[in-house]
Amino acid sequence: MTLKHKIYNHYQYLLDEKIKTLQNMISDLAEDAQNDAKGSAGDKHETALSMMHLEQEKLNQKVKEALDQKNILDSIDISKANEKVGLGSLVFTNSFTFFISQALPKINLEDKEIIALSPKSPLGLKLLGKKSQDVVSFNKINYKIISIE
DSSP states (O other), X not given: OOHHHHHHHHHHHHHXXXXXXXXXXXXXXXXXXXXXXXXXXXXXXXHHHHHHHHHHHHHHHHHHHHHHHHHHHHTOOTXXXXXXXXTTOEEEESSOEEEESSOEEEEEETTEEEEEEOTTSHHHHHHXXXXXXXXXXXXXXXXXXXXXO
């Protein structure tokens, strides 16, 4: 399995776990609200239910964001060879290794620090369409593209 496949699989796993965790938290909140409704009444009860509902809405929004990230990741053809930087490219530079996909946590695989970068981010936009040996300047740092997978 190539490094690119390992990175892709790792991010798939991270997003799956994030979605599961958030869904479990929503389920737990719903269960707490149901149990609380059986034995409580009054203003404190209404406030607690309202707070739980707000928290549930926040968690639902986070689930939606994670599902959107997963859908974009799922749309990437990881076996595609890239001559130019685009969605799904693994870009080796003189400083960092970037995986053009989504803004996701930095990971370490095979002694390499991988930064998942959204193609819509400022640096991602500068890298799009570039080829091997091109140089991109961002925040007073020059990134020379060594190779692209």
